[in-house]
Amino acid sequence: MTMIFGVPLAVFMGQLMLGLINGAFYALLSLGLAVIFGLLKIINFAHGAQYMLGAFAALLGLQYLGINYWVALLLVPLVVGALGVVIERTLLRRIAHLDHLYGLLLTYGLALIFEGTLINFFGVSGSSYPVPEALQGGVNLGFMFLPLYRGWVLVAALVVCLGTWFMIERTRLGAYLRAGTENPALMQAFGVNVPQLITLTYGFGVALAAFAGVLAAPLYPVSPTMGSSLLIVVFAVVVIGGMGSILGAVLTGLGMGLVEGLTKVYYPEAANTVIFLVMILVLMLRPAGLFGKEA
Amino acid sequence: MNNKSSVFKKRALVAVMASLMAASAKAEISDDKVVIGYMDDMSGPYSDLAGPAGQTAVEMAIEDFGGEVNGKPIELISSDHRNDPAVASNLAREWMDQDAVDMITGLNASSVAIAVSKLVEEKNKFAMVTTAAADSITGEHCTPNHVHWVYDTFAVSDAAARAIVEQGGESWFLMSSDYAFGHAMEAAVENAVEESGGTIAGKIRHPFPTDDFSSYILQAQGSGADIIGLASAGSDLINAIKTAYQFGVPQSGQTLASLMVFITDMHSLGLDVAQGTQFVTGWYWDMDDQAREWAERFQEREGRMPTMIQAGNYSAVTHYLQAVEATGSDDPEDVRQYLMENPIEDFFARNGRLREDGRMVHDMYLAEVKSPEESTGEWDLYEIKSTIPAEEAFRPLSESQCDLVNN
Structure with missing residues (x-):
């Protein structure tokens, strides 16, 4: 059997595959954060809670309204995204002219409210969401047994990430967005409705989080605290990639998934901390992040 | 007659002296009330298996006991220690120093249970660990002032x-x-x-x-x-x-x-x-009639069935109150002595007894x-x-x- 540093090749490949799947979640979430930070300069601490709301909306939709997984995948991001629009219109807009710290505090407070309310009704143990019938079972890849659903998660996340990147970097709407980030006053003078652009961007970022939440529902227990633990890691990913960099967020997300996966093979005790070690290294050597522009 | 009466007098005197001495040391209910402190993870990862519903079980035990023991009221205070030994120690100290807490129960997370039981020993109060699991709680970390009730690793x-x-x-x-x-x-x-x-x-x-x-x-x-x-x-x-x-x-x-x-x-x-x-x-709600009867009362209040820990909370508090009632004292030594001398038997514990290391052993x-x-x-x-x-x-x-x- 081929060995890689004392680990059988099959196990090694399996771990890389899993790392990539986790990385896809990191990518999807850090992408939303990066988009929001890029345009609104808001550090969206409610992102984890919005991801959790996505998973919960899918669960409750299935339990009470009979909405199946595929419909939820489309509908839930729209609903939670709309909630994001309301939050931006009623709350975030009012503090847009203040220091970033206020946005951080406000979104953190919102996250606590969402979490606390759901804990009150559902407790912390959470419930499970069934894997959709079409994606049950798995395929034998030779080096591992890959559950179909995880394969689907990887594909779906990558498609959405690439689509978002394409929209922002390659379309007219994306050009407006980027220009609005650079110089909002000038864009407004050209007749572009910048406030509306900002609202929609926040809504879109939130919808991305909710989409990730629906994808995650069949994998992890759907519980009110599922977002808060993930959020810290995702923030580390964003810092490593460089705040505001779209491509940076996606590539770093996938990369960190791989790093974590390898750590689980060679030194599992450090699996929860390795990303933060990388973050410290990056901050020391390249403070703007791997893909960030040096200020 | 004379002789008899002098013997009687002597006996009466000895009895009075003994009771006086005992009263000065213990054998009474301190502060004219029994205060129970329930401390557990009320909001975190373990709050479903113990948490607020565990408090309900403690409340049920106090209500079923009639709210008072030997004419002295039973009070309950509770708090969330967030699985943090430092938070728990501060709370426990405050409870024992200022709120006249006699017995602390719940105590999730083994690190919390070990920290609080040391403190309880220092203040000479009593603790009944129901939630934490490590068997070292009655092993290397045993004290004369705490017992471990439900299960262990x-x-x-x-x-x-x-x-x-x-x-x-x-x-x-x-x-x-x-x-x-x-x-x-x-x-x-x-x-x-x-x-x-x-x-x-x-x-x-x-x-x-x-x-x-x-x-x-x-x-x-x-x-x-x-x-x-x-x-x-x-x-x-x-x-x-x-x-x-x-x-x-x-x-x-x-x-x-x-x-x-x-x-x-x-x-x-x-x-x-x-x-x-x-x-x-350690227990299952549907294991027999006795267990079912209690579980159904719990379900009426909580909307779900109890865990073994929640059932154990009721059992621990009830036995504590029985010990206080029987000995007329909330002194930890008296309580523990009573619990060791009497079988522990109720809807939760079967063939139970309290061992000298503080472990309450019962059928699993x-x-x-x-x-x-x-x-x-x-x-x-x-x-x-x-x-x-x-x-x-x-x-x-x-x-x-x-x-x-x-x-």
Whole structure:
């Protein structure tokens, strides 16, 4: 059997595959954060809670309204995204002219409210969401047994990430967005409705989080605290990639998934901390992040 | 006559003296009230298995006792220690110094239980640990001022591991939580497996808490062991089992052995995934009429069935109050003496007795999670396979590291 540093090749490949799947979640979430930070300069601490709301909306939709997984995948991001629009219109807009710290505090407070309310009704143990019938079972890849659903998660996340990147970097709407980030006053003078652009961007970022939440529902227990633990890691990913960099967020997300996966093979005790070690290294050597522009 | 009366006088005098002396030292209810402090994880990862519903159980015990003992009122105060020994110690100190708390119960997380029991000894009050699991609580960390009521790491893993090896599950891969509780359990399982003729094919410690178990499950799968032993609790256990299922572990013939199981976990997992899980529990709501009767009263208030810990809270507090009533004292020495001299028997504890190390030993049960076809209701989840007698269920005193035991 081929060995890689004392680990059988099959196990090694399996771990890389899993790392990539986790990385896809990191990518999807850090992408939303990066988009929001890029345009609104808001550090969206409610992102984890919005991801959790996505998973919960899918669960409750299935339990009470009979909405199946595929419909939820489309509908839930729209609903939670709309909630994001309301939050931006009623709350975030009012503090847009203040220091970033206020946005951080406000979104953190919102996250606590969402979490606390759901804990009150559902407790912390959470419930499970069934894997959709079409994606049950798995395929034998030779080096591992890959559950179909995880394969689907990887594909779906990558498609959405690439689509978002394409929209922002390659379309007219994306050009407006980027220009609005650079110089909002000038864009407004050209007749572009910048406030509306900002609202929609926040809504879109939130919808991305909710989409990730629906994808995650069949994998992890759907519980009110599922977002808060993930959020810290995702923030580390964003810092490593460089705040505001779209491509940076996606590539770093996938990369960190791989790093974590390898750590689980060679030194599992450090699996929860390795990303933060990388973050410290990056901050020391390249403070703007791997893909960030040096200020 | 004269003689008789002088004897009587002497006796009366001695009695009066004795009672006076006793009264000055103990043998009374301090502050003219009995104050019980309930301290647990009220909002975090373990709040479903103990938490606010555990407080309900304590309240039920006080109400059923009539709200007073020997004419003195019973008061309850409670708080969330957030699984943090520092928070818990500060709370406990404040409770005992300022709020006249006589007995503290709940005490989740072994680190919290150990910290608070030291403090309780220092202040000469009483503690009844119901939620925390480490068996060192009545081992190297025993004190004369606390008891351990419901279960411990040894009781839930030893018998289960032996039973599984006997049924043919000889090679084990162990996955444990990387902190005191997981380590204690890992040691207990290894010992039980090897003593009963099995082998440990591999083991791994995962960070606490962990959301994504896929990588560890893959390693366990690769080991080819018959049994994958899970020494983790609460949400970690749920995650590990769900992941194993998705990766086809049970389907491919490997068996999962969950060692620390609460009914809230199995309810959360759902029978499709949890069915066939074998484990040891200290109590099950549907095990007999007595248990059912209490559980149904609990369900009326909480909307769900109690865990063994919530039932144990009721049992511990009730026995405490009985001891205070019988001895007329809330002095920890009197209470403990009474509890040791009298059998512990109620809807929760069967054949129970309090040992000198503070361990309340009682019958434990080997249970199996039902299949969806066997289950007849939302909470009809376990089948009790066999009873493990009290004297065999817990770590024997001959292996005790407690100073209170003469070894």
